[in-house]
Amino acid sequence: MEFEEKTLKRRKIFKGHIFEVAVDEVELPNHLGRAERELIFHRGAVAILAVTPDDKLIIVKQYRKAIEKISYEIPAGKLEIGENGSEYDAALRELEEETGYSGDLEQIHEFYTAIGFCNEKIKLYLATNLKKVPQPRPQDEDEVLELFELTYEECLDLIQSGKIEDAKTIIALQYFALHFKGGK
Amino acid sequence: MEFEEKTLKRRKIFKGHIFEVAVDEVELPNHLGRAERELIFHRGAVAILAVTPDDKLIIVKQYRKAIEKISYEIPAGKLEIGENGSEYDAALRELEEETGYSGDLEQIHEFYTAIGFCNEKIKLYLATNLKKVPQPRPQDEDEVLELFELTYEECLDLIQSGKIEDAKTIIALQYFALHFKGGK
Numbered sequence: 001m002e003f004e005e006k007t008l009k010r011r012k013i014f015k016g017h018i019f020e021v022a023v024d025e026v027e028l029p030n031h032l033g034r035a036e037r038e039l040i041f042h043r044g045a046v047a048i049l050a051v052t053p054d055d056k057l058i059i060v061k062q063y064r065k066a067i068e069k070i071s072y073e074i075p076a077g078k079l080e081i082g083e084n085g086s087e088y089d090a091a092l093r094e095l096e097e098e099t100g101y102s103g104d105l106e107q108i109h110e111f112y113t114a115i116g117f118c119n120e121k122i123k124l125y126l127a128t129n130l131k132k133v134p135q136p137r138p139q140d141e142d143e144v145l146e147l148f149e150l151t152y153e154e155c156l157d158l159i160q161s162g163k164i165e166d167a168k169t170i171i172a173l174q175y176f177a178l179h180f181k182g183g184k
Numbered sequence: 185m186e187f188e189e190k191t192l193k194r195r196k197i198f199k200g201h202i203f204e205v206a207v208d209e210v211e212l213p214n215h216l217g218r219a220e221r222e223l224i225f226h227r228g229a230v231a232i233l234a235v236t237p238d239d240k241l242i243i244v245k246q247y248r249k250a251i252e253k254i255s256y257e258i259p260a261g262k263l264e265i266g267e268n269g270s271e272y273d274a275a276l277r278e279l280e281e282e283t284g285y286s287g288d289l290e291q292i293h294e295f296y297t298a299i300g301f302c303n304e305k306i307k308l309y310l311a312t313n314l315k316k317v318p319q320p321r322p323q324d325e326d327e328v329l330e331l332f333e334l335t336y337e338e339c340l341d342l343i344q345s346g347k348i349e350d351a352k353t354i355i356a357l358q359y360f361a362l363h364f365k366g367g368k
Contacts, residue, residue, distance in 0.1 A: 003247040003254050003328055013198045014205055016222040018301050021198055021205050024249060028326060035326040037249040038200040040224060045300070063187040065208060065221040066303045067296060070187050078300070111351040112251060113298040116229070116262070117202050119250045120298055121349070142212060142219040144187055165305070167295040167351045174358035 002029030005037070018042065018078065019118075042120035044084065046091040047076035049108070049172040050099060050127040056149040057176065058099050058130075059158070059169075063144065072148075072158050073166045075099055076122070087123040093137065095127055099147055100136040103127040108175055113167060122168055126175075152176055186213030189221070202226065202262070203302075226304035228268065230275040231260035233292070233356040234283060234311040240333040241360065242283050242314075243342070243353075247328065256332075256342050257350045259283055260306070271307040277321065279311055283331055284320040287311040292359055297351060306352055310359075336360055 005026040013021040020041040050058040064071045077094035109124040158164040189210040198205040204225040234242040248255045261278035293308040339357050342348040
């Protein structure tokens with residue numbers, strides 16, 4: 001059985017600052033004919049599970065236009081141009097910009113967020129030994145953020161109440177439960 | 185501190201079968217001025233962590249055009265038109281179409297996959313008491329799938345080797361580790 005779909009033609013639809021959109025006409029494997037694939041191309045992103053010395057988790061409150069709601073998430077940010085391949089540095093930068101902390105980073109997961117139509121890949125880091133940066137790099141101008149340091153149980157309450165509904169944050173919280181809470 | 189971004193103008197870019205694309209001009213809160221938001225609108229999807237009576241997990245091998253790679257994932261599928269609000273039925277349908285199994289479903293998580301720019305929401309179900317359907321509904325015509333029933337440890341090997349890189353599948357596997365393996 002063959003799996004690969006060969007690109008016959010690509011129609012470019014949109015080139016934005018965050019993503020590009022294309023529609024590919026593909027040749028299906030196993031003589032199944034042709035099909036169209038609607039695709040989003042994204043530069044990738046980093047996210048940080050930041051754990052304070054007293055085992056609290058840093059959570060960012062912000063407005064998300066795509067869902068027209070306020071959302072609670074772990075710190076994260078898109079890779080900037082030229083940062084491809086230096087996700088570690090991007091994660092350090094985002095942690096400092098969004099939280100004012102620096103720390104020791106270790107990659108714990110990487111995953112495609114919406115693999116059916118989008119190539120956005122997130123590298124998720126664990127940050128420990130957090131230290132306040134005296135003069136942190138400023139936040140992005142068009143972001144309004146509020147920071148919280150929450151216990152794991154408080155984060156579970158935010159899932160229960162529908163305030164945490166973000167895949168990368170759920171992955172991070174499960175990781176914390178598995179590795180810091182002995183699977184509780 | 186205010187968080188909400190008010191839509192001043194929406195530019196519609198693309199209306200496909202899988203998603204729509206728009207660019208919103210927004211008024212930022214707290215007199216921060218204006219900004220643009222590039223947005224993807226998606227109907228939503230369901231995914232199923234299907235556990236066999238001998239504690240194996242059903243994994244689907246398929247080609248993903250957005251990343252130009254073969255991927256191993258839990259069964260999943262988009263909501264079809266009119267299925268909004270009946271995710272339970274959609275999950276039963278997808279489980280049958282992709283695996284030939286029926287079973288008892290219980291919702292275990294719901295999450296936005298790429299909350300920064302996309303409103304796709306996945307409802308994740310646990311399926312147990314699996315039973316082969318005698319005449320299962322057929323797979324989609326443009327999908328080539330191969331099925332595996334794997335132990336949790338075999339799934340971890342697929343993560344290690346980079347064959348599982350899918351957010352919803354990682355959430356499902358961590359859920360399994362927390363609830364079926366006692367957090368191992």
